[in-house]
Every structure is written in C-alpha cells, then in structure tokens.
Amino acid sequence: MKDKFCVIMAGGAGSRFWPFSRNERPKQFLDFLGTGSSLLQMTYNRFRKIIPAENIYIVSNRIYRDLIMEQLPELPEGNVLLEPTRRNTAPCIAYAMNRIAKVSENANVVVAPSDHLILKEDEFLDTIQQGFDFVSENDALLTLGIKPSRPETGYGYIQISEGDGLLRKVRTFTEKPNQEMAKIFMDSGEFLWNSGIFLWSIPAIRKSFETLLPEMANKFKQGTEVYGTPREQAFIDEIYPLCHNISIDYGIMEKAPNVYVLCSDFGWSDLGTWGSLYDLSPKDENRNVSNRCQAMFYDSKDNIVVMSEDKLAVVQGLEGYIVAESGNALLICKKEEEQHIRQMVNDITVKYDGKYN
Amino acid sequence: MKDKFCVIMAGGAGSRFWPFSRNERPKQFLDFLGTGSSLLQMTYNRFRKIIPAENIYIVSNRIYRDLIMEQLPELPEGNVLLEPTRRNTAPCIAYAMNRIAKVSENANVVVAPSDHLILKEDEFLDTIQQGFDFVSENDALLTLGIKPSRPETGYGYIQISEGDGLLRKVRTFTEKPNQEMAKIFMDSGEFLWNSGIFLWSIPAIRKSFETLLPEMANKFKQGTEVYGTPREQAFIDEIYPLCHNISIDYGIMEKAPNVYVLCSDFGWSDLGTWGSLYDLSPKDENRNVSNRCQAMFYDSKDNIVVMSEDKLAVVQGLEGYIVAESGNALLICKKEEEQHIRQMVNDITVKYDGKYN
Numbered sequence: 011m012k013d014k015f016c017v018i019m020a021g022g023a024g025s026r027f028w029p030f031s032r033n034e035r036p037k038q039f040l041d042f043l044g045t046g047s048s049l050l051q052m053t054y055n056r057f058r059k060i061i062p063a064e065n066i067y068i069v070s071n072r073i074y075r076d077l078i079m080e081q082l083p084e085l086p087e088g089n090v091l092l093e094p095t096r097r098n099t100a101p102c103i104a105y106a107m108n109r110i111a112k113v114s115e116n117a118n119v120v121v122a123p124s125d126h127l128i129l130k131e132d133e134f135l136d137t138i139q140q141g142f143d144f145v146s147e148n149d150a151l152l153t154l155g156i157k158p159s160r161p162e163t164g165y166g167y168i169q170i171s172e173g174d175g176l177l178r179k180v181r182t183f184t185e186k187p188n189q190e191m192a193k194i195f196m197d198s199g200e201f202l203w204n205s206g207i208f209l210w211s212i213p214a215i216r217k218s219f220e221t222l223l224p225e226m227a228n229k230f231k232q233g234t235e236v237y238g239t240p241r242e243q244a245f246i247d248e249i250y251p252l253c254h255n256i257s258i259d260y261g262i263m264e265k266a267p268n269v270y271v272l273c274s275d276f277g278w279s280d281l282g283t284w285g286s287l288y289d290l291s292p293k294d295e296n297r298n299v300s301n302r303c304q305a306m307f308y309d310s311k312d313n314i315v316v317m318s319e320d321k322l323a324v325v326q327g328l329e330g331y332i333v334a335e336s337g338n339a340l341l342i343c344k345k346e347e348e349q350h351i352r353q354m355v356n357d358i359t360v361k362y363d364g365k366y367n
Numbered sequence: 368m369k370d371k372f373c374v375i376m377a378g379g380a381g382s383r384f385w386p387f388s389r390n391e392r393p394k395q396f397l398d399f400l401g402t403g404s405s406l407l408q409m410t411y412n413r414f415r416k417i418i419p420a421e422n423i424y425i426v427s428n429r430i431y432r433d434l435i436m437e438q439l440p441e442l443p444e445g446n447v448l449l450e451p452t453r454r455n456t457a458p459c460i461a462y463a464m465n466r467i468a469k470v471s472e473n474a475n476v477v478v479a480p481s482d483h484l485i486l487k488e489d490e491f492l493d494t495i496q497q498g499f500d501f502v503s504e505n506d507a508l509l510t511l512g513i514k515p516s517r518p519e520t521g522y523g524y525i526q527i528s529e530g531d532g533l534l535r536k537v538r539t540f541t542e543k544p545n546q547e548m549a550k551i552f553m554d555s556g557e558f559l560w561n562s563g564i565f566l567w568s569i570p571a572i573r574k575s576f577e578t579l580l581p582e583m584a585n586k587f588k589q590g591t592e593v594y595g596t597p598r599e600q601a602f603i604d605e606i607y608p609l610c611h612n613i614s615i616d617y618g619i620m621e622k623a624p625n626v627y628v629l630c631s632d633f634g635w636s637d638l639g640t641w642g643s644l645y646d647l648s649p650k651d652e653n654r655n656v657s658n659r660c661q662a663m664f665y666d667s668k669d670n671i672v673v674m675s676e677d678k679l680a681v682v683q684g685l686e687g688y689i690v691a692e693s694g695n696a697l698l699i700c701k702k703e704e705e706q707h708i709r710q711m712v713n714d715i716t717v718k719y720d721g722k723y724n
Contacts, residue, residue, distance in 0.1 A: 028405065029681045060551070308700075320695055321695050323697045323698075325700075326701060326711070327699075328699040331684075340679070340680045340692060340697070342683065342699065344683060344684040348681070354663070358663065365509070366679045
C-alpha cells in the first residue's frame, strides 16, 4: 500500500530517566534495554517492515538531527522534521501532517512515540494493518488501546462503548487513576490503556485540526507552498514558537466526535518510568534488578540498579530504590518517589547551569 | 638529634574504604580529604619537620614501591622497605628495627601508621619530641594515648596507672568496648585511645622482641650481615613469609613489663572507618556530608557521599548511609553496617576474580 505513512515522534527530553537519559541524548536514543538498538531504532525497524523508508518521518527537536541521521542512516534526510522548540504533540503532528499531505493528499498515517516498548511485534504489525484498513475507509481518528494486565496508575485509560469486536467507539479518555480506581477500571473490562499510538487519514485529521484547533491549523496551512522546499525550515522556525503548547490528546482526541479505539494486546509499555522498567526486567530472588551493570545485593530487595556495563554496584540495606548512574551523575531515589525526579532535574539545571543535564 | 629515626607503616590494604580505596592504591596513597596530599605524604611531611629524610623509613608491600617513590621523591630509595607479603605489624617492625640498627645501633625510633589524621601538628611534634626524650633515657616502650573526646567504640583503649603528669605506666590495653563501657571509660579519666604510634630505642625494642617473640627475633637476626646490602631483599623475601602473622600490640605491647603511655591531645583520628570520616567532615543542615563531589539531598539525613570531583550525586530518601563511588564501582551501605564492607570486598574478590578490587 503506497499511501501508508508513519510519523515517529522523537522530541522528548526524557528527564524522568535522568541521569541515564541526558539532554544531549535522551531516552529514545539510548540502547535502553541493552539489546544493541536504541528505542528509536527499534521503533523505526518495526514500522519499516510494513512501510517503505521514504514514507517514514521522524519529528524531533533540531538539536537531535545528527543523532537521528546517525542512528537511522537509511532514512532520507528530508524525512527528519525539526522543531525549533518544544511545543508538545499537537503542533508536532500538525507539521508532519501538512508535510505528508504535500506528498500524498489522501495518505493514511500512523503516528507513534519513539520510546515505547513493544514485545509482540507480529501482533503489533497486524494491529497496525487493521488500523490502516479502518482509517482508509472511515472518516475516523483511531487510537490503539491496550488490554490492561494490571491496575496500573501510571497510564491514562480509555473507556470503550459497548459492542462487539475489537473496534469500538471511544466513550471517554480518563486521567491517570488512583490505585482503587485503576482496579475498578481493570475489573470492568470497559477500560483500556491509552497507548498514544494513532492512525488516521490526512483528510480526517485535517478536518479535526480545522474544527478543534483552527488557529494552529491556519498557521501550518500558510506554508502549503513551502513544504518540501528549501524554505520549509525557515517557515517552521518562524511559526512553531507561536503555536500553543498543547497535546494531541487534549487538543483533538478528547474532543473529536469520530474517535475510535482498536483493542490491542501486543506487549506494550510506555517505558515512562523507572518503575515500568523495573516491572519489565528479570529479577533475582529478592526481586532486585540490575540493568547492564554487575550488582551484588546484601539485605536488599525490590531495587533497580542501572549503571554502565563495566561497573559494579554493591548495595546493602536498600529496599525499593532506583540507583542509576551514568556519566558524571548518580541518582538514588525511592521508586515510589520517582515522580519527583523531573523536579530534581529542574533543580539541578538551575543550580549547576546545565552541567549535569 | 642525629639518632632520631622514623618508621612509617604503609602496607595496609584499606579494604574498609572500598571502593574509594583499591588494592592498587589503598587509602594511605589517596588524597583522602581533598587537601592535595595523600595521607602518606601528610604523615611524611609531618615527621620531616623534625627528622631528616635519610632517617625516615617506609615499610610497605612490594606492590606499592613505585607509588611510594612517586609520592615521596625526596626519600632515599633505600629507605623503602618492601614486604613480600602481608604479615601484620610485628614482622614489619622487626624488619625496620634490624635495618635501622645497622645504621645506628642506639637509635631512637618513632613508629607510626601512614594513614592517620592529625589536626594539631605543633602539639603532635611536641609530643613526639617529649617521647624521644623519654625513650632515649629509659629502657621503655612508649605508646601515645589520646585523651578521648567521645565514647568511641571503634578504638582500643589504654588504662593508665595512677600518678601525676602526662607520662604514665600502662595498666592494661583493652579491646574495643561497647557503647556503655566506652562511656564508663571516658568518664573515669583513666582511659586513653590507643593511637598505634610508638617510640622506643633500638636496644629496648630488640630486648622485647628477643624475650617475647624470640623466634621472629632470631629470623631477622640471621640477616645482620645483609641489611643495607644488595642481598637484603632476597633475604627478606625468604624469611618474611615464614613469620607469624601477629600485631606488635598483641605480640609485644600487651605483654612487655616496661610499657608507658604519653597522654596526648593532637586532634587524632585513625580514619579507620567511613564513620570516622563522616564524624570529621563538615555537614549540611541535615548532617549530610559530601566529600569531593557535588551532592543534592532530598528527604535525606546523616549520609556521607564520596565521589570524584567532577561528579554529582542526587540522593533522595536515604538516612545514615555511605555512598561511595570510584572508578568502576559504587558502594551503598548503611553506616551502621560498615563493619561488613571488608567481607563484601572478599565476596567481590572471589566472585569477580579481583576485577573490582
């Protein structure tokens, strides 16, 4: 199918994984699981099996251009779309959709984050194919929902409408629930994890932008003449900073009337927290995880230790901690307090003027 | 005084300070306090003020020869005495005494560890001078006792005899006391910390060895002809491994009838534990210590963090821990469990075949 396109969003700063993830090389560019490929490379290679390289676009911050070209040498240089500044996912997607429209006005597009983990690739690709089939025939915005395997409080949920089959109308998107609510969600069978992977046709998403984010849609429309020309970057650099900082979820998906979900199960994790990496990792008899490095544990349990391959950690008397060391920085933090890591990184940025970012 | 000599014992493995202290560069060779000098250099420079370089001897393991020559370039090469293997302090001292006897039969000698901290140098040198005066005129073994400033359970104590003045006969040496006993010791005014710094004349210590460790004395006596000649090292390499592994305290000081103590107060610490380094170090408002590195603490107190100068540690939710990182290893251990570090280092040695020692 020549009109299948893919947009991989790779502009995140990954500060929740500091110090392993750094400003100059965030999470998506790291060989996070020690497999020999970065998360971005794994994401690209996955889509590459069903989509030709020239139809795959990466959107990222301009500072990561060289990293992307280095990690994806096969990718045409013009398929790297560079944001001059961070503005969340709605402007990022608006840019990519306008650019693809210039190439193929009726393209069907899958949009995916670059830093998620997918364990069952065959199931994933089948799901994407089903999604393409659906959006190519319907004026619909489709999101992939994941059957919950545990009452996770770190994810947003999607409530589905009643009916049969795997394709359902979305009833509501929900915020991250508390533990009790997450359990109710899971037991009900009506709620799926929101994966943040979307499919739609160019006409369908264009109409949604024009209706729900008209100001933004208008900004990008002004560039119709320049997309794909040498003037594109200057145009983007000018209008991008003027866009509202807003997510596609909040700006479009939660408000559009034609949003559907495809119920999926392909071993997905957003790898959004140290906790999720801990959950996914093999554990010793005291449920300690050591990622990449050597580690010896004494009177310790439920910890995750991540250091580089050549290092040894000796840990005594810790329970439920993250120990992460990379380059010039070490973090020790209770797993249950990891939502504060982002703030700590802010503190560090201010105090040390970016030296340890 | 030409007959004043000094022996600095620098053969320790320093494994209690792993990973900061490593097999190939133990504690005494490290700039432990970030002053720009190693503990050995500080010790040498202190004695150098009252003793000429040619009268200062360093006894250490053969593997540290180059380190010593590098750190003490002024020292005559022949003044580095090399043990082929570790045999505790009695053989080390027997060797040094025999060697010095060859140069000066009636020398007065101070013997000191290389890795102690002394804050009040003037008081220390005055004390050493008083000690030399005493041992040059008396057939006595003198040890320096330190007026306790706290009920420390990490040190051995010396009970002094009744009397006036700072020079007293030793009544008993004691093992490390428990907390309650340490408090009684301190309150009594009769107990001093055992510093492990000794003074004596060659004739006095020779007599003690001949009486209390005759087998060892005899071994070293056989080399009288070779000390100071090119055959010395081969002789030492042959007899040293045959010596009993025994400390000078246990072998001589606790048994000799003529042991005296000079009551001293020169800001001494044996720097024997992370806890002692913690106690000595400046602290923030939550009693956290960061040594060399940068550190940021959240919900944390009573910790000591030691990493290299260019590093940052971010510590959340820790209380009373040691965090020490150097080279290819990181240690996290409760301060109160640090007596087990030595065992952990043994475990590491076995498991990783010395890779992290």
